[in-house]
Each structure stands twice: as C-alpha cells, then as structure tokens.
Amino acid sequence: MPKKFLRAAALALPLALLLSACAGTAPEPGASSAAPESTGPVKIGVVGAGDAYWTTYKEAAAAEGIEIELVDFSEYTQPNPALSAGELDLNQFQHVIYLATYNVNASDDLVPVGATAIYPLGLYSTKYASVGDIPAGETVAVPNDESNEARGLLVLQSAGLVELQDGGSPFSTVADVLDTSKVKVEALDAAFTATSLPDVAAAIINNDFVEDAGLTFADAIATDDPSDPNALPYVNIFAARAEDAENPTYQKLVEIYQNTQEVLDGVQEASGNTAVLVKTPVADLLTSLHEVEDDIRANQ
Structure with a gap:
C-alpha cells in the first residue's frame, strides 16, 4: 500500500475507532440529541434509490420528525453538481477519494458529514x-x-x-x-x-x-483490506455543502443511518454481506479529504 498517502499517521487512530461496529439499534429516547425541527423535506441524492433499505431509512427519519425526499441519479457524475447547485441538501453515494477528485476538478468545497461503509473491491x-x-x-x-x-x-x-x-x-x-x-x-x-x-x-x-x-x-x-488505515479514503460518506457541515438536522440523519439496525441490515443485504459498516469520526474524514485533495493538486 502507498506510503506517501495519509502521511498524517494521524489518521492512525486505533482501528477500533475507525472501524467501529455498527450493530446497535436505534437510540433510546433521550440517548441522543433531540430530533431537530425540519421546515421541509431534506433532499438526499443517491444512486440506487430502489434498494429497500432507503425506504426503511426514510421511515426511521420520519419517526424522528424529519421528512426525506430521495433523488435518484443514474450516473455517479450527477449528484455532486446537483448538491453544489442547491438542488440537494445531502448526497450519499461516494467515497472520500471520489469527493476529493470532484472538489479539485470543479473547484468546489463539498465536505463529508458522516460515514456509512467501506465496500471491498x-x-x-x-x-x-x-x-x-x-x-x-x-x-x-x-x-x-x-x-x-x-x-x-x-x-x-x-x-x-x-x-x-x-x-x-x-x-x-x-x-x-x-x-x-x-x-x-x-x-x-x-x-x-x-x-x-x-x-x-x-x-x-x-x-x-x-x-x-x-x-x-x-x-x-x-x-482489498478495509481494516488497513490506507483504506480510510475509501469510506463512503454523506456529503454536504461546506456551509451546512454543522447543520443539526443533517447530523441527526447521519446518526439515524448509523444506529438503526434495520437500515444496517438492509445495507448488508444490498451489498451481499460485503459492506464493512463504519462510524469514522468526521474530523478524520475531513483530514483524509484534504490530504487527497492536496495530493491530486500535486499530481496535476
């Protein structure tokens, strides 16, 4: 595996933190932040909205007072420009390297706001x-x-x-x-x-x-080996515009995804039980994003 990449051995938090098990159930009332108020549906861009777990996810979010509208795209090139243009609030389809490549090529600043899974290649x-x-x-x-x-x-x-x-x-x-x-x-x-x-x-x-x-x-x-620290850039993420990185509704949606067992079971089923579910800290995702962006610019 490459040595120059992720030169911040920093991303070297214990793998137990990077690859924490997501086998929990939905949080008990009072165990996490209260559901934020939503003034309208949160539009989330995905590639493959037909996967059954998205319906489960929408229902879990609705139970927390958040309405979701899924916007399905047929090509991976579409959700990031749509997010940047304000046509979406979030998207969830890509890993960190894909986002970094888009940001550099489009001079954009989309950011990860939560982790979902790594899918071994x-x-x-x-x-x-x-x-x-x-x-x-x-x-x-x-x-x-x-x-x-x-x-x-x-x-x-x-x-x-x-x-x-x-x-x-x-x-x-x-x-x-x-x-x-x-x-x-x-x-x-x-x-x-x-x-x-x-x-x-x-x-x-x-x-x-x-x-x-x-x-x-x-x-x-x-x-490839998802437990290798160099796999961090291949973590799939929820992405948002930079100015929305701290939006409490979006943060709550990440929590719901990561902690609702029925959603996680659906993700595993859709992946043929290959998904490695993760709760990588957002700070580490951002560090990885900026490292990759820097390396892309250096190689241009």
Whole structure:
C-alpha cells in the first residue's frame, strides 16, 4: 500500500475507532440529541434509490420528525453538481477519494458529514480458482475510472500479481505497472471489466456490476483490506455543502443511518454481506479529504 498517502499517521487512530461496529439499534429516547425541527423535506441524492433499505431509512427519519425526499441519479457524475447547485441538501453515494477528485476538478468545497461503509473491491476470474493459479504473462483487467483504477492496481499488488512504481498510490495508473510484474494489466470501462472475463485471466469488478455479471461477492479471489488505515479514503460518506457541515438536522440523519439496525441490515443485504459498516469520526474524514485533495493538486 502507498506510503506517501495519509502521511498524517494521524489518521492512525486505533482501528477500533475507525472501524467501529455498527450493530446497535436505534437510540433510546433521550440517548441522543433531540430530533431537530425540519421546515421541509431534506433532499438526499443517491444512486440506487430502489434498494429497500432507503425506504426503511426514510421511515426511521420520519419517526424522528424529519421528512426525506430521495433523488435518484443514474450516473455517479450527477449528484455532486446537483448538491453544489442547491438542488440537494445531502448526497450519499461516494467515497472520500471520489469527493476529493470532484472538489479539485470543479473547484468546489463539498465536505463529508458522516460515514456509512467501506465496500471491498474484488478480483474475479472464471478461469482460475485462486490468484496463485494465474500464470505469468496473462492479462488482468481493471476499471479505468480515476479512483478505481488505482484501487484495483493496489489490490493486484497486494495479491502479488503486479509491482507498482514507487510502491503505488491512490493515483496509480496502468502506466505505473513495472515490467517485473507477473501479469499484464489492461484498463477498461468499469461496465466492461466483467464482460471481459472470457478474454482475460481475471478482472477487478466494481461491486455494482458483480451480480449483473452472474457472480457473487463470495466468488472474489482477492479483495482489498478495509481494516488497513490506507483504506480510510475509501469510506463512503454523506456529503454536504461546506456551509451546512454543522447543520443539526443533517447530523441527526447521519446518526439515524448509523444506529438503526434495520437500515444496517438492509445495507448488508444490498451489498451481499460485503459492506464493512463504519462510524469514522468526521474530523478524520475531513483530514483524509484534504490530504487527497492536496495530493491530486500535486499530481496535476
């Protein structure tokens, strides 16, 4: 895993804090802050509003006096501009690296206001039962989007299939794959890595496309490690405009998500039981965001 990234070993709070279990039930009356008053529905942008846990979440929020309107988007590129433009109050679909990349490219300042989960990224194969079975010289596919290409390459490096220039980073590309690597790597559109399986030895497949490809998450022959401190930038988050970071209604909505067992069960079901549920402190999310933003600017 990269050494330069998260250079604030600060983010080195004990993993028990970063990856605290979210197995609690909804807070007892009086156990948390009172439900703030809401003057209208809170608009939350998501990608995949059809997942059943969103209905459960809306009901849990309504029980606390907060009305939610889910705004569903078909593409990941849409919710951040909509949030920035004031068409949304929050969004929940991305990890810290994705938000940092958007902020830098759009000169924006959206911020995380709460953590949800980390979703391990997997390597799949229809030809080989294990990483060790993949012969030298074979080709492995990775997604070509900015954040998942680097993450996929780091998975391959951890699995012993590639060596990356300078040990790799969250900004590595296939150009950083050293000639000493066991396999060759091809970057493809994320939607096509699964369909490439008949033609390659293995492929990194984004979680959204695993089941559509007729695979299960248990079929992965390698994944990244959510307990690694370097996984912090891959924590999925609720995001808001910077001026709304302390909004008590939004903070309450994060609490409801993190502490309602029925919601958490639904998240796990929708993820094929791969989600690692987290309550990462917002201060650590912000530190990670700013670290990644700085590194992106340094690499431009």
